[in-house]
Amino acid sequence: MSTLPQDQRKAYMGLLARSAPRSLAELLPDLPDHVWLRAPEIGTTMVRGRVGGTGAPFNLGEITVTRCALQLPDGRVGHAYVQGRDKAHATRAAVVDALMQGDEAAQIRASVVTPLQAQEAACRQTRTEKAAATKVEFFTMVRGED
Amino acid sequence: MYVATKGGERAIDAAHQWLAEERRGDPSVPDLSIPQIREQMKLAVDRVMAEGSLYDPDLAALAIKQARGDLIEAIFLLRAYRTTLPRFGASAPVDTDRMDITRRISATFKDAPGGQILGPTFDYTHRLLNFTLMANGDVPSAQRKESAPIEAPHILSLLDRDGLMEPLPASDETPRDLTREPLEMPADRPLRLQALTRGDEGFVLSMAYSTQRGYGRTHPFVGELRIGTCAVEMEIPELGFAVDIGEIELTECETVNQFTGSKTQPPQFTRGYGLVMGQTERKAISMSLVDRALRWEELGEDDTGAPAQDAEFVLYHCDNIQATGFLEHIKLPHYVDFQSELELIRKIRRDAETAMQEAAE
Structure with a gap:
């Protein structure tokens, strides 16, 4: 069982799923030995929205998802559900999940999680700055004497 | 009488081969890559994902390439692919x-x-063709403004x-x-x-x-x-x-x-x-x-x-x-259906002619 607080695990698993497969592969080129509990499998998730943004749920459409579960020789188990059809991405995400539950946690956090966080933050900041540049600054022209 | 007909397999194979060649177009022009379609035909990709009801930009780009840019055909391909996948579950409603x-x-x-x-909107553009795109013109980069x-x-x-x-x-x-x-x-x-x-x-x-x-x-x-x-x-x-x-x-x-x-x-x-x-x-x-x-x-x-x-x-x-699907199926062979229509109209005409002759006599 995981000894990690749930919110920490939730945070890095989400980050791994949202990250680009190539970025994760660059940060974690080599994989430790592992056995499959569930070999990588491609499927879909039905994404839901809400009527009017806050009302009753409705089915919006599906996304492709790859999932897997694996176990390290010491018994630690890693899970992954990641968007897309990249089995290597799902495998790496599950490996990171497993490694984060043991002694390597600090090292993996520094070498994988933190850089991915930084990449995501930079990406968001770039978009925010481009969006901010297109923000309309209204001005009112005052005409006439009074 | 009902006569089943077979045949056309050789013709169909040849048609598909020609289609593949036509899809590629002039081989002296470079082949389109999936990333090129994904990045530069983004709004077509988005439409195919929305109406194909499957969000996967690479697959939508592949479908567009395979469909020679026919977006409804591409949507069809994506819908067909989706049916081959298991569904893992449903998401929480997006916020x-x-x-x-x-x-x-x-x-x-x-x-x-x-x-x-x-x-990045088309609103307020003048809708004039931009010939620099044809001449491989440089792309200006987006402006930025510091912002929280x-x-x-x-x-x-x-x-x-x-x-x-x-x-x-x-x-x-x-x-x-x-x-x-x-x-x-x-x-x-x-x-x-x-x-x-x-x-x-x-x-x-x-x-x-x-x-x-x-x-x-x-x-x-x-x-x-x-x-x-x-x-x-x-x-x-x-x-x-x-x-x-x-x-x-x-x-x-x-x-x-x-x-x-x-x-x-x-x-x-x-x-x-x-x-x-x-x-x-x-x-x-x-x-x-x-x-x-x-x-x-x-x-x-x-x-x-x-x-x-x-x-x-x-x-x-x-x-x-x-x-x-329903519209296009009517171009496929309906020989037998039509044969019965032909027989029916001939019979009606015969009956009408007989009636007219009898009336004239």
Whole structure:
């Protein structure tokens, strides 16, 4: 069982799923030995929205998802559900999940999680700055004497 | 007599081979890569994902390439692929209030909190052909402006706070899913929205336009249009808690429409809603207009007989794959059907001729 607080695990698993497969592969080129509990499998998730943004749920459409579960020789188990059809991405995400539950946690956090966080933050900041540049600054022209 | 005919296999093989060659076009022109289509034909990719009802930009780009740019054919390919995949589950409803904003405008409030953010839009362009693109011209890079993360609450929530909007009943009911069970009438609003969001853009646009021209008029204002990315979160059974499994781009449109009210309720604005995968604002605006028109009954409005008020008409005809499947099948061999028609018309003519001869005698 995981000894990690749930919110920490939730945070890095989400980050791994949202990250680009190539970025994760660059940060974690080599994989430790592992056995499959569930070999990588491609499927879909039905994404839901809400009527009017806050009302009753409705089915919006599906996304492709790859999932897997694996176990390290010491018994630690890693899970992954990641968007897309990249089995290597799902495998790496599950490996990171497993490694984060043991002694390597600090090292993996520094070498994988933190850089991915930084990449995501930079990406968001770039978009925010481009969006901010297109923000309309209204001005009112005052005409006439009074 | 019924005679089954076989044949045409060799002709079909040759036709498909020619199709493959034609798809490639002039071999002296470089082949298009999937990333090129994904990056440079993005709005086509988004449309194929929205109407194919499967968000996967690489697959949509592949479908467009394979379909030679025929988007309905590409949507067909994507829908067919989807049916081969197992479904792992359903996400928690996306929280569009927390959307990472690319574009966000309101036609009703100039000074909405968060501001009017135009984003990468065709609006205000002059619609003149840009010949530098033909000459491989340089692309200017986007401007930037230092900014804290953009906080943009839903604009209609401001009207909501003042009690001017019709209330939106909250619910966590599992919605009906038209990909799992046949679309049956009456269709509740969640089911209608599912049909509209994957419906044909041209059809939904025309239905929306018809309401503007007076066939089921609803007096819409675009209260808010926003484009951006939202995290997709799903409960993972193995873990016992929900995690983000990805992030998708969405376009959301909320319209503010004329009033409802009753003896017990003061007049309030009513809502139309559009939410579509990808950057698809024409579709999202159209969807919100049609959604509003279809709500006439629950809002106590008159049935004016307008096509956009007729849920059965709209929902049974908005799916371009169903439509094209039925339409295009009539070009396939109907030799036997037609043979019986021929026999029938000959018989009718014979009978008519006999009758005329008898009358003349």
